[in-house]
Amino acid sequence: MNLQTPYLGLTLRNPVVVGASPFCDDIDAAMRLEEAGAAALVMHSLFEEQIDLEEAALHHHLETPAESNYEATSYFPRYDEYNLTPSGYLRTLERLKSSLTIPVIASINGRRPGGWVDYARRLESAGADALELNTYQLATDPAFSGEDIEGDIVEILRNVTASVRIPVSVKLSPFHASLSHFAKLLDENGAAGLVLFNRFYQPDFDIDEMEVVPRLKLSFSSELLLRLRWLSILSPKLNGSLACSGGVHTPEDLIKSILGGAHAVQLVSVLLETGPRAISVMLEGLRDWMKEHGHEDLSTMRGALNLKRCPNPAAHERANYIKILQSWKI
Numbered sequence: 385m386n387l388q389t390p391y392l393g394l395t396l397r398n399p400v401v402v403g404a405s406p407f408c409d410d411i412d413a414a415m416r417l418e419e420a421g422a423a424a425l426v427m428h429s430l431f432e433e434q435i436d437l438e439e440a441a442l443h444h445h446l447e448t449p450a451e452s453n454y455e456a457t458s459y460f461p462r463y464d465e466y467n468l469t470p471s472g473y474l475r476t477l478e479r480l481k482s483s484l485t486i487p488v489i490a491s492i493n494g495r496r497p498g499g500w501v502d503y504a505r506r507l508e509s510a511g512a513d514a515l516e517l518n519t520y521q522l523a524t525d526p527a528f529s530g531e532d533i534e535g536d537i538v539e540i541l542r543n544v545t546a547s548v549r550i551p552v553s554v555k556l557s558p559f560h561a562s563l564s565h566f567a568k569l570l571d572e573n574g575a576a577g578l579v580l581f582n583r584f585y586q587p588d589f590d591i592d593e594m595e596v597v598p599r600l601k602l603s604f605s606s607e608l609l610l611r612l613r614w615l616s617i618l619s620p621k622l623n624g625s626l627a628c629s630g631g632v633h634t635p636e637d638l639i640k641s642i643l644g645g646a647h648a649v650q651l652v653s654v655l656l657e658t659g660p661r662a663i664s665v666m667l668e669g670l671r672d673w674m675k676e677h678g679h680e681d682l683s684t685m686r687g688a689l690n691l692k693r694c695p696n697p698a699a700h701e702r703a704n705y706i707k708i709l710q711s712w713k714i
């Protein structure tokens with residue numbers, strides 16, 4: 385049985401990828417994930433702000449005379465104090481590349497087109513097999529329209545793809561007025577694939593301390609439904625690959641994602657909760673299901689329940705919304 389899958393122009397040995405997360409910072413953990421069957425690993429994101437800060441500090445380091453008063457400029461982090469940021473990221477990438485045999489995908493996050501985009505070239509030189517653009521941003525300023533934000537993302541994508549030869553994917557938020565339109569725009573502007581979706585971390589209120597508190601909650605399988613819907617809608621329309629990120633916890637979740645049209649799934653929460661074994665369990669479950677349903681490889685099952693191929697396409701669309709609401713009886 386062949387579990388190979390095309391993803392961003394690469395050939396992965398199976399569809400299970402470690403999603404962007406701190407796993408990349410621990411080489412031993414990354415090696416254990418590879419041993420358990422992971423087919424690729426996405427590094428956590430390097431942020432535009434980190435790149436700008438390092439460039440500013442480097443500039444400061446080169447421009448400031450040695451005798452100048454450090455106290456006066458101590459609001460600047462010292463360059464040697466935060467090698468853990470962009471340069472540290474490059475070193476981690478190099479270490480991962482020399483320890484793993486699976487593809488390593490670097491992740492970069494920026495809000496506006498700018499000089500930080502050049503960093504993509506350095507990630508490519510350090511050995512990244514592909515690049516994931518994480519477009520997580522919270523649009524709080526009413527001065528920016530959805531069109532402005534989407535325009536910036538497309539411009540960033542075009543600048544990045546123009547500066548590297550490796551494939552570039554875009555990790556999207558589900559919150560776009562017309563996701564199909566935007567996804568197609570990204571597909572036409574050089575995205576080798578899309579990752580559906582980013583998860584937004586929502587702060588909570590502590591009503592005793594009267595504070596806003598950050599909360600990082602891991603996902604549940606129930607979050608998969610949003611991904612299944614959009615995989616099903618987008619997979620017949622795009623040329624690039626699709627990865628499902630969010631709520632993949634069980635072999636059934638993996639199978640459903642592929643049936644929706646995913647070339648790969650990205651796992652984070654389940655690996656943080658149960659460790660590398662989750663990958664072997666998922667692959668075993670996938671093999672069993674394929675055997676039972678007569679699939680020799682993934683090409684025959686990928687997209688079998690998407691909007692174009694499923695026996696009842698209305699189930700994905702507005703008609704189903706009306707039917708579901710009217711089916712509830714008090």
Ligand SMILES: Cc1cc2nc3c(=O)[nH]c(=O)nc-3n(C[C@H](O)[C@H](O)[C@H](O)COP(=O)(O)O)c2cc1C
Nearest residue numbers: 403404405428429518583603629630631651652653
């Ligand atoms: C601790 C942690 C760190 C993460 N860091 C990043 C990151 O740096 N960049 C990114 O694009 N996504 C990041 N994510 C989001 C995950 O890559 C993934 O999209 C999300 O957790 C949904 O997948 P899951 O349901 O398998 O957890 C992070 C998630 C967690 C839990």
